[in-house]
Structures are given as C-alpha cells and as structure tokens.
Amino acid sequence: MVQLHTRARTGKFISIYLESLKLDSILNFDLYVKLDGQLVLFRSAELPFTERTKLKLIDKGVNILYIDGSSRSEFQRYLETNLPEILADPDIPQLRKAGILYETSKSLIEDVFSNPTYGENIRRSEKLVNSTISYLLQGRDAFLNLLRITSYNYSIYSHSVNVCAYSLALGQRLGVTSEKMQHELGIGALLHDVGKSRVSERILNKSGVLSPREFEIMKRHPRWGVEILRETSQIPEISYLPVLEHHEREGGTGYPDSIGLQEMHLYSKIVAIVDCFDAMTTQRVYQNAMESFAVLRVMNTKKNGFDLDVLREFIILLGPDEMIHESTTDIF
Ligand SMILES: [Fe+2]
Ligand SMILES: [Fe+2]
Structure with a gap:
C-alpha cells in the first residue's frame, strides 16, 4: 500500500511527471499525490525514491505527482542534473x-x-x-x-x-x-x-x-x-x-x-x-x-x-x- 503521511498544508503545488524522478536517489523535496481531489504527502524529502516506490505508484495508475511551490528551484536543479539520463532512458x-x-x-x-x-x-x-x-x-x-x-x-x-x-x-x-x-x-x-x-x-x-x-x-x-x-x-x-x-x-x-x-x-x-x-x-x-x-x-x-x-x-x-x-x- 502507498504510505500516506500528513495532509499537505497550503501553498501552490506544481505537477511533475513520475518519469522525471531518478530511481534510488534521495530527493531534496517532498512528493505529494492527489487523493480524492486532495493533495497528500506521499514521500518526504529524506526518503529514497526506489523502484518499489515507483512500481507502487504505477500500480495505482499514478503518473503525475506534486511538489510544493517552495521547492521549485530544488526540483529545477535536480531535473537539470538528471536530464541527460532521462533523455537517454529507453523506457521513457x-x-x-x-x-x-x-x-x-x-x-x-x-x-x-x-x-x-x-x-x-x-x-x-x-x-x-x-x-x-x-x-x-x-x-x-x-x-x-x-x-x-x-x-x-x-x-x-x-x-x-x-x-x-x-x-x-x-x-x-x-x-x-x-x-x-x-x-x-x-x-x-x-x-x-x-x-x-x-x-x-x-x-x-x-x-x-x-x-x-x-x-x-x-x-x-x-x-x-x-x-x-x-x-x-x-x-x-x-x-x-x-x-x-x-x-x-x-x-x-x-x-x-x-x-x-x-x-x-x-x-x-x-x-x-x-x-x-x-x-x-x-x-x-x-x-x-x-x-x-x-x-x-x-x-x-x-x-x-x-x-x-x-x-x-x-x-x-x-x-x-x-x-x-x-x-x-x-x-x-
Ligand atoms: Fe525573439
Ligand atoms: Fe529579438
């Protein structure tokens, strides 16, 4: 089961593609998912994003996640660093x-x-x-x-x-x-x-x-x-x-x-x-x-x-x- 944590508080959220996340990396931003129209915390920043985590999401038909707007620049840097790998990935x-x-x-x-x-x-x-x-x-x-x-x-x-x-x-x-x-x-x-x-x-x-x-x-x-x-x-x-x-x-x-x-x-x-x-x-x-x-x-x-x-x-x-x-x- 997908572990759900605390409810997201306020702020502007940004949607991101599941594919933009690299496996086995510690993300420096929290991940949220939409559940019954509500955004809930799915994985906090310090937990690694593993193959299992990804499969769970795919299993639930989730391919869009959300990050808090205040993490935008962290996410941007993360993407820029991983972009060569994402672009070379035959599975995407x-x-x-x-x-x-x-x-x-x-x-x-x-x-x-x-x-x-x-x-x-x-x-x-x-x-x-x-x-x-x-x-x-x-x-x-x-x-x-x-x-x-x-x-x-x-x-x-x-x-x-x-x-x-x-x-x-x-x-x-x-x-x-x-x-x-x-x-x-x-x-x-x-x-x-x-x-x-x-x-x-x-x-x-x-x-x-x-x-x-x-x-x-x-x-x-x-x-x-x-x-x-x-x-x-x-x-x-x-x-x-x-x-x-x-x-x-x-x-x-x-x-x-x-x-x-x-x-x-x-x-x-x-x-x-x-x-x-x-x-x-x-x-x-x-x-x-x-x-x-x-x-x-x-x-x-x-x-x-x-x-x-x-x-x-x-x-x-x-x-x-x-x-x-x-x-x-x-x-x-
Ligand atoms: Fe121009
Ligand atoms: Fe111009």
Missing part, C-alpha cells in the same frame, strides 16, 4: 522526454531573464543546450515530438526555447552538424532575446503599436543582449552574432546596424527566420496566432528580407503534416 516515451526537456528549459530561461549577468545561469544554459542537441540527434521524430509540445501561448521564455529547438533542427539541414557548431548556434539562439531583460514589461507586453520612442528602446535589445553576455563571458564569441543580428534584413532594412544578408552570419540568418516564425505563430495577449502556412507564405517573399535558401530548408523541415498545434499543460 519520447513525447514525455520532450515535455520534460521543454519545461526544464522554460524554467531555466525564466531564471536567466531574472538574473542574466549571473554566470552560473549562463553555464546552466550551456548544459541545457547540450541536452537539447543530444535529444534532437535522436532523429526527426524527436524534433516533431518537441514541436508537438511547444507552447502556443507566447512568453519570452517559451519563445526562447522554441527558437533554440527550431534553430538547431534547421541548422542540421544547413551543415551545422559538428558538436562545436551546434553548441555555438544553440546557445546563441536560446539567448537571442536576453537583451529584452532590460526592456520594461510595459513595452514588452504593450497591446497596441509601439510609439517611435518605445520602438527605439525595443531596438536596443540585440546590443544589450551582447553587452549582457560579454559581462559573463561564458559563451563562445561567435554566439554573440545571432544575438546581435537576428533583426537584420536584406537591403539593410533591419536593425541595429542595417547590415544586409551578405554580412549576416549563417547562425543569424537561421535565428532571424525561426524567431519571426515563432513570434507570428504563437498567441500573444494582443495578437491571434496565424496559421503556420500563412506565416511561411508571408515570410517567403523577397521584401521581407530573409535568406530564401535558408527559408526553403525551414519549410521542408516543418513539412506539410507536422504543424499540428496541440495545447500544452503546465507540467514538468
């Missing part, structure tokens, strides 16, 4: 792996945005990019599974994770295949908008058109991003390029330096395309998401200033039947 379904990877990434990016010049956060991001690369190397199905769980409600965090995943998958089609290059592209893509951490929430979430003054501030985020990253000097110099250049366009119509495609690095051309695609296909407070194909059609015209060869590869990557929007739940 790929879609579940995609969900765990996605939610771990989103929470990490939240930490990065709240303290972007903290070197430790950038180091954590680098490790996470490596996990994302090894996940995506499992093949096209892995990418499609990640695509299925991406959030279609826009937040700067999910946007950063989406842009990283799309960029890595697109990069693979364009010769970005060595471990070194994938890492350079992945970390640049994940942190491409980190400069927005200096833009006020009011401007970032404004539902109407930005005033010229507000737009001028917004246009500073690529440079601010590079400044922030230079402060920590954790990532390769070449990864600064997609951060700086992802809003540049052909004919010098972009910002901040109005350079054209010829001067843009391949990483920047990739991030420019997936950044625009993700922004247009996800729902923001003030904008309804457009259909993926409509977006690609709009993007695929010369006047939008993207590299059309790179864009063509992106269209092939997404394929006709893979752009299925499925809602995602807030779960680890």
Whole structure:
C-alpha cells in the first residue's frame, strides 16, 4: 500500500511527471499525490525514491505527482542534473522526454531573464543546450515530438526555447552538424532575446503599436543582449552574432546596424527566420496566432528580407503534416 503521511498544508503545488524522478536517489523535496481531489504527502524529502516506490505508484495508475511551490528551484536543479539520463532512458516515451526537456528549459530561461549577468545561469544554459542537441540527434521524430509540445501561448521564455529547438533542427539541414557548431548556434539562439531583460514589461507586453520612442528602446535589445553576455563571458564569441543580428534584413532594412544578408552570419540568418516564425505563430495577449502556412507564405517573399535558401530548408523541415498545434499543460 502507498504510505500516506500528513495532509499537505497550503501553498501552490506544481505537477511533475513520475518519469522525471531518478530511481534510488534521495530527493531534496517532498512528493505529494492527489487523493480524492486532495493533495497528500506521499514521500518526504529524506526518503529514497526506489523502484518499489515507483512500481507502487504505477500500480495505482499514478503518473503525475506534486511538489510544493517552495521547492521549485530544488526540483529545477535536480531535473537539470538528471536530464541527460532521462533523455537517454529507453523506457521513457519520447513525447514525455520532450515535455520534460521543454519545461526544464522554460524554467531555466525564466531564471536567466531574472538574473542574466549571473554566470552560473549562463553555464546552466550551456548544459541545457547540450541536452537539447543530444535529444534532437535522436532523429526527426524527436524534433516533431518537441514541436508537438511547444507552447502556443507566447512568453519570452517559451519563445526562447522554441527558437533554440527550431534553430538547431534547421541548422542540421544547413551543415551545422559538428558538436562545436551546434553548441555555438544553440546557445546563441536560446539567448537571442536576453537583451529584452532590460526592456520594461510595459513595452514588452504593450497591446497596441509601439510609439517611435518605445520602438527605439525595443531596438536596443540585440546590443544589450551582447553587452549582457560579454559581462559573463561564458559563451563562445561567435554566439554573440545571432544575438546581435537576428533583426537584420536584406537591403539593410533591419536593425541595429542595417547590415544586409551578405554580412549576416549563417547562425543569424537561421535565428532571424525561426524567431519571426515563432513570434507570428504563437498567441500573444494582443495578437491571434496565424496559421503556420500563412506565416511561411508571408515570410517567403523577397521584401521581407530573409535568406530564401535558408527559408526553403525551414519549410521542408516543418513539412506539410507536422504543424499540428496541440495545447500544452503546465507540467514538468
Ligand atoms: Fe529579438
Ligand atoms: Fe525573439
């Protein structure tokens, strides 16, 4: 029988997947289960999580557990440490792996945005990019599974994770295949908008058109991003390029330096395309998401200033039947 302890008191609880827990480890957070609509303590932090414990839960049909909101950062660190193992575990379904990877990434990016010049956060991001690369190397199905769980409600965090995943998958089609290059592209893509951490929430979430003054501030985020990253000097110099250049366009119509495609690095051309695609296909407070194909059609015209060869590869990557929007739940 599952041993039930004291009733959970108050506080906000976070749901987690059973698969995200590693066997025979002492967890540094309490685990709760839902029983008749009530959350009850199932296992306190100091007890090891064993195969038997897991089987008991499976036996009861439990695959979702809960942790207290105050343990969120402990759980986040636990996940980041165990992520390589979770992703390599053949017993965990790929879609579940995609969900765990996605939610771990989103929470990490939240930490990065709240303290972007903290070197430790950038180091954590680098490790996470490596996990994302090894996940995506499992093949096209892995990418499609990640695509299925991406959030279609826009937040700067999910946007950063989406842009990283799309960029890595697109990069693979364009010769970005060595471990070194994938890492350079992945970390640049994940942190491409980190400069927005200096833009006020009011401007970032404004539902109407930005005033010229507000737009001028917004246009500073690529440079601010590079400044922030230079402060920590954790990532390769070449990864600064997609951060700086992802809003540049052909004919010098972009910002901040109005350079054209010829001067843009391949990483920047990739991030420019997936950044625009993700922004247009996800729902923001003030904008309804457009259909993926409509977006690609709009993007695929010369006047939008993207590299059309790179864009063509992106269209092939997404394929006709893979752009299925499925809602995602807030779960680890
Ligand atoms: Fe941006
Ligand atoms: Fe962006």
